[in-house]
Amino acid sequence: MEPTREQVEKGAAALTPFVTEWRLALAPEDLDELAYAVLVHHDSGGSSEDIDRAVREQIAEVRQRHAEMLEAMRRETRRR
Secondary structure (H helix, E strand, O other): OOOOHHHHHHHHHHHHHHHHHOOOOOOHHHHHHHHHHHHHHOOOOOOHHHHHHHHHHHHHHHHHHHHHHHHHHHHHHHHO
8 A cells, every 4th residue: 555645744743753752863754654563464364574675675764865965965965
């Protein structure tokens, strides 16, 4: 099941009090990724190992996107 943007936002909103109370250093987009993972896998029928593997792939994809964005910003800065 692919969650809607609204579902991810509500999931992130539900996580925010934990993040605040436990003083976790998470950016809003990190909360979105956590909420997305929970919503995608909550009813997936996958084993714990399958879910672990899928979420680790999600994390790798997020890291790759962040690295690409950072590199694009660096290129733009050097060009100026």
